[in-house]
Amino acid sequence: MSPDRISLTRYLIEEQRAGRIGPDLRLLIEVVARACKSISVAVGKGALGGVLGDAGTDGGSINVQGEAQKKLDVLSNEILLEANAWGGHLAGLASEEMEHSQPIPDVYPRGNYLLLFDPLDGSSNIDVNVSVGTIFSVLRCPEGVTSPADEHFLQPGTAQVAAGYCVYGPSTVLVLTVGHGTHFFTLDRELGSFVLTQREVRIPEDTQEFAINASNQRHWEAPVQRYVADLLAGKTGPRGKDFNMRWVASMVADVHRILTRGGVFMYPLDAKCVAKGGRLRLMYEANPMALLVEQAGGAASTGRGRILEVAPTQLHQRVPVFLGSKHEVEAAGRYHAEAS
Numbered sequence: 508m509s510p511d512r513i514s515l516t517r518y519l520i521e522e523q524r525a526g527r528i529g530p531d532l533r534l535l536i537e538v539v540a541r542a543c544k545s546i547s548v549a550v551g552k553g554a555l556g557g558v559l560g561d562a563g564t565d566g567g568s569i570n571v572q573g574e575a576q577k578k579l580d581v582l583s584n585e586i587l588l589e590a591n592a593w594g595g596h597l598a599g600l601a602s603e604e605m606e607h608s609q610p611i612p613d614v615y616p617r618g619n620y621l622l623l624f625d626p627l628d629g630s631s632n633i634d635v636n637v638s639v640g641t642i643f644s645v646l647r648c649p650e651g652v653t654s655p656a657d658e659h660f661l662q663p664g665t666a667q668v669a670a671g672y673c674v675y676g677p678s679t680v681l682v683l684t685v686g687h688g689t690h691f692f693t694l695d696r697e698l699g700s701f702v703l704t705q706r707e708v709r710i711p712e713d714t715q716e717f718a719i720n721a722s723n724q725r726h727w728e729a730p731v732q733r734y735v736a737d738l739l740a741g742k743t744g745p746r747g748k749d750f751n752m753r754w755v756a757s758m759v760a761d762v763h764r765i766l767t768r769g770g771v772f773m774y775p776l777d778a779k780c781v782a783k784g785g786r787l788r789l790m791y792e793a794n795p796m797a798l799l800v801e802q803a804g805g806a807a808s809t810g811r812g813r814i815l816e817v818a819p820t821q822l823h824q825r826v827p828v829f830l831g832s833k834h835e836v837e838a839a840g841r842y843h844a845e846a847s
């Protein structure tokens with residue numbers, strides 16, 4: 508490897524030497540990254556690996572979210588559970604695919620951290636060969652708790668000590684923050700190692716690109732209707748400029764585009780998801796993405812407040828999400844404020 512190439516391992520060791528992370532957190536992130544490499548291999552095999560399609564035999568299985576599980580959802584969950592069970596850095600795990608959190612089995616030593624993950628985000632895209640990803644969030648296990656239960660995971664996003672995602676696209680990219688900037692690490696498939704390819708990612712504060720599932724338009728709340736109508740009105744409308752729209756329907760891929768070139772991603776409250784509080788999961792999707800985006804100079808809001816300050820009451824809680832270029836997220840917030 509060339510001397511200028513900084514591997515994920517070297518980046519983490521340097522963060523440890525600088526006193527920004529401890530050895531346990533470093534090793535924990537290395538384990539998650541290793542699991543992501545295995546998932547990347549499985550995703551990359553596609554039909555050749557026999558991993559496409561629904562899980563279960565008789566018409567498929569349904570997860571705790573009431574969604575149809577794909578074979579790769581189940582496999583990715585197993586890979587992450589197995590990889591993280593025995594390392595000694597974690598006290599417990601929670602997954603979007605499991606109803607309750609799991610303490611680390613008694614046979615293994617328990618550490619001081621809690622790991623939450625969405626093993627395969629955007630799984631409706633698996634079978635059509637479009638980017639999917641793994642999202643993760645790391646919290647501290649509360650002092651004195653040796654066998655954590657669901658309630659111990661209910662910490663606001665500001666308490667996260669690390670967050671990241673791995674996008675399985677044309678290349679596999681791990682995006683990480685340990686609270687000191689957001690960085691991209693691209694997987695070198697020949698060497699099997701993640702290499703730092705962009706340090707200190709910055710999201711432009713202004714943008715002319717937005718992402719929303721426009722088929723839900725008739726279900727949106729009034730302020731979102733007004734905000735998106737003004738974006739669509741373009742140069743001659745109240746915003747005075749033309750906007751472009753993109754929607755991959757994999758949050759990892761949409762957020763990756765926004766970290767790379769700016770934009771605003773929205774999954775607002777709508778009449779279909781109002782009873783659940785929103786569409787996207789606070790603990791597995793909104794919080795880790797909000798931390799990554801804020802660390803890159805962007806903003807992340809529910810439309811009515813900062814995502815990272817939402818006090819969670821349930822492990823699988825959902826929230827409305829507006830994140831990305833700072834000025835545009837603030838603009839969406841103003842439409843909500845004016846409506847109330």
Ligand code: F6P
Pocket residue numbers: 628629630631720756757758759786787788
């Ligand atoms: O929560 C899972 C997810 O697949 C996200 O990754 C994505 O942004 C969203 O749902 C897609 O929603 P829709 O099916 O409404 O396009």
